[in-house]
Amino acid sequence: MKVTKKEFKEKFEKRLQDRFAISIEDASSTELYETLGKVIKSYYSSDWKHTRQDYLNHEQKQVYYFSIEFLPGRMLKSNLLNLGMLEMVQEALVEWNIDLEDLVQEEPDMALGNGGLGRLASCFMDSLASIGMPGNGNGIRYEYGLFKQKFVDGYQVELPDEWLNQRNIWEVRRESKAVDVHFGGNVYLKESPTGQLKPVYEGGYSIKAIPYDTGMTGYENDTVNTMRLWSAEVTEEDKINFQNFEDRKELENLTSVLYPDDSNEAGLRFRLSQEYFFVSAGMQSILHYYKSLGLPMTEMNKFIAIHINDTHPAMCVPELMRLLVDEEGMAWEKAWDVTTKVMSYTNHTIMSEALEKWKISLMKEVCPRIYQIIKEIDRRFVEEWSHVFDPELIERTRIIRNKQVHMAHLAIIGTHSINGVAKLHSDLLKSVVLKDFYTIYPDRFNNKTNGIAQRRWSQISNPLLSSTLDKYIGKSWRKNADDLKLLLNHADDKKVYADLAKVKKENKKRLAQYIKETKGIEVSPDAIFDVQVKRLHAYKRQLMNLMHIIKLYLDIKENPDLDITPRVFIFGAKAAPSYHFAKSVIKLINETANLINNDASINGKLKVVFLENYNVSLAELIIPAADVSEQISLASKEASGTSNMKFMLNGAVTMATLDGANIEIRDVVGDDNIKIFGLTEAEVYRYYNEQNYNSADIYNNNPVIHRVVNAFIDGTIPNSRMEGQEIYDSLIKYNDEFFILRDFMSYCEAQESLDADYKDKARWGKMSLTNIAHAGHFSADNTVRKYAEDIWQIEPVRKG
Ligand code: NBG
Missing domain, CATH: 3.40.50.2000 (Glycogen Phosphorylase B;)
Structure with missing residues (x-):
């Protein structure tokens, strides 16, 4: 993008005046930062629109990267760099006696993750856009990011990270793309007039999932991809449906906090609900998009790839099955074929405590239909393989074992690709951690050593x-x-x-x-x-x-x-x-x-x-x-x-x-x-x-x-x-x-x-x-x- 300093300065001054009715000398750093953000956004918004249209017009295959964590950090400078405007803007500001670094400090560090896994997701977002690949992020818009750490007498103290207190200038709320996510209640199957078994839902609650989109600018290539983060909202109308106050509170706050990983036992139901929430919302919106293309459902894998970043989004597998079988009326076998071709999974750790398992009772309570579908996937898995391999091996690799649902097993059985994140790690997956699965599906395993957003x-x-x-x-x-x-x-x-x-x-x-x-x-x-x-x-x-x-x-x-x-x-x-x-x-x-x-x-x-x-x-x-x-x-x-x-x-x-x-x-x-x-x-x-x-x-x-x-x-x-x-x-x-x-x-x-x-x-x-x-x-x-x-x-x- 070629913007001259003169154009930039004019636009900046006009924005500042329109929004705050002040001149540069009177503006605070916050006002200047907000204005700069708005100006930058105005420079990439048409590319953002065009990128989306290009994908649509060319029926381009797109990947959706599902991650419960994203750690983008601050975006002001990276956007300026990507738009080729960093130096020019720095100079322009200096002419007004403003140091860009002061404005940078105004931006809250968007910390919607714990560590490597979330940062990797953000590095990938940056690179996908920078090499012009159609790649989208799908995650949760936590109102509070990872806690702020303070030391008091040498001890760690955790304080809330209220990053949304100052408005997030990069995001766009897309009310029209909201979807409902259903939780709880009972589900039973009933024969429809066409002879198909259809689920009938009794009770439970729906939560509105509102997407907030953030443009992911590519490096000097006019590409702007989308990171879509979902926020939970309960409408006044819905509130009446809640049987008790506790449930309502929990679901209302579903996207309020990021769950810190590692050894935290608390709030399991909450975490599982968060996982289902962003999975279901994301999958529904992808399906809406795909249907708008008017292409056959059975060819979805030619146009859509879904990536499961660690096991947290593993419910993408049963959720897509639910949408295809229950909602679209597709036969199970066909839907399974499409689903496994669409899905892929990355494992990020061999530490067993991080390989998620959920109690059956909990899953039944939070997302009963998903549990039924997982049960059917598990049944078919056993049926398919127990004649081929040692029954004990099949027992060990089942999704449902010892009253628990093993999410890594689901992610492996339901996808066509499983990768580790460095050579040694991928080898250990094959030889130790996931050895039994490697015996069953040797072709699915591969390595993709991590990388960083080098810019x-x-x-x-x-x-x-x-x-x-x-x-x-x-x-x-x-x-x-x-x-x-x-x-x-x-x-x-x-x-x-x-x-x-x-x-x-x-x-x-x-x-x-x-x-x-x-x-x-x-x-x-x-x-x-x-x-x-x-x-x-x-x-x-x-x-x-x-x-x-x-x-x-x-x-x-x-x-x-x-x-x-x-x-x-x-x-x-x-x-x-x-x-x-x-x-x-x-x-x-x-x-x-x-x-x-x-x-x-x-x-x-x-x-x-x-x-x-x-x-x-x-x-x-x-x-x-x-x-x-x-x-x-x-x-x-x-x-x-x-x-x-x-x-x-x-x-x-x-x-x-x-x-x-x-x-x-x-x-x-x-x-x-x-x-x-x-x-x-x-x-x-x-x-x-x-x-x-x-x-x-x-x-x-x-x-x-x-x-x-x-x-x-x-x-x-x-x-x-x-x-x-x-x-x-x-x-x-x-x-x-x-x-x-x-x-x-x-x-x-x-x-x-x-x-x-x-x-x-x-x-x-x-x-x-x-x-x-x-x-x-x-x-x-x-x-x-x-x-x-x-x-x-x-x-x-x-x-x-
Ligand atoms: C982390 C690993 C790191 C790795 C990152 C990104 C989790 C669960 N795993 O070694 O500990 O670099 O993932 O792959 O956060």
Whole structure:
């Protein structure tokens, strides 16, 4: 889009005047932000309309990405970048003495998700639009995003994230596209005059689902896709139908809060209702659209692909069956054929607690017809396969087992493609976690290694790096991240290392400033910035990182002249509100930080900073400033990881176990440019198989480990007696579930070797450069292209 500065300025001034009747000088940042948002929207609205029309006119096959989480973060700058207006607008604002960054801060960070899964969904939205693919998002418009995290006395406190308080300028409410979603009641089947069995519903409630659409702009390609988020509303008329107040309240608030994942037992019925709500609303609206094309129902799979992001939207399968069989009168077999061809599923974890299962009784209560359909799918599954395979294998793979509905089983049986998110993870699905299913459906399994929206994680979050890259390799990498490889032409150029180091230092200063302002801690940009940012979870082993910090601290106390490069350890992580262990780790990191940061005797060699409320916007500030990226989960546990890719793109060196996508990062950058340590996945499984892991032995026999572990209980870390005991017990009494003690010494050695590398400027420069140069490998543009070709069979839009 070519908009001149003059046109922009005129439009902006006019909007501001029309809306607020003021001039630029009198406007507040909020008013300026809102005006800017409106102006940007007006620039892409006709492309948005045309994109939709193009899909329609060409009967283009489209994918609908169903995800219970989306984490887009702020959209102001990404929209400006995608429309090719970022620099021009920056300049125009400067002419009015306005700093774009001030307006950016006005936008609430849209945090409708917990972590990697939701962020991946948003990276995919960005890439789908940017490569011109017809891709839509379908999710929930939570009124409250993920809680805001505060620390009080070192403890995590959760505050509501009222992001919709300020209006969301990007969304469009589409009342005319509302649908009803039915919950509860009884359903029985009755023969219709044509001899078909039709469901008859008794009682229950309907909730109005209102879609809010947000334009997903593509990078300089005039494509604007749609992310559709559903909001629940109960009309006055409907209210009379509710038998009791409790039910009404629950359903009225259905889309109010995001359910924090991990170990939270509360509100199961609520969560299941949310899942059915956005699935049913989304599927109904897709079917309306498809019917408007006037094409045969039996050919739906040629025009529609539906992607189930983790198991939360797995009810897409029975819901489409319901619509096709009950509403459209299609025969079961035909409907099943269409459904499985339309649907595909991504698994995002091997952690069994995250593989959803619902009690039959609950499902019957929330969505009785869906339960009946699942039961029939299950019956037919058993009928079809029990003569082919060992009946025990079929018993294990059934959807309904032990009074529970297994959502992953439903998602596998009801789709044509199941993918993991990194090579190792996909292999483990086949060989361990979903082995039985792999026996039945070998052709359905495939790998799609995750990727990141590379423009957000470079051009938006790291403009200095971006302009330095332009200087050496031109601008083509901005569109095509594979061209970052051109940097390898400068692999031995010390001048380039120096320039990259200068950029890093500036970004570290920017972060140091933020740390000073928010935490009151002084950190030096000459220190190594060593960063671990991700959800707090035992398997991700933030605790091992902490133990390494404690070791360094004790080493320096013992030997004040210890020759180590000063380090700043930076954490960002939210713990699920009911996840006790994770919250104890937070408390311990905070107390250790207090201890170390205030101990003058260590001469500022170590600093520890736990930044509050980690989210996408904070990630954009932290990641460009990192020297070291901590990706230290126990091998086999992290499905992929995506922050590892963002750090790499920003020139950090990864401290990595051979887990998730770390392995593929190692493969592209080579062993010299990454720090690998710890058990391999095969060694981890050997411990499981032989059941011979013994953490107490390690503790008793290794004096270094003994000393560090004791710090949790001997008063070294103040104000944390209970939490310290809990951590100690997890390591010693409960046998260290994630093998921290086994990997600890190897981790410390890798850290020492990293320290030595950092001291050697040329060596470090090359490592950093090599990481940047290979980061294009993990661009989400590439990843979604593979989904498009192998799974969805969609193609770029034919414009016209
Ligand atoms: C997360 C995994 C990460 C992975 C992201 C995106 C869930 C359930 N899983 O390793 O833990 O990178 O998904 O695939 O959030």
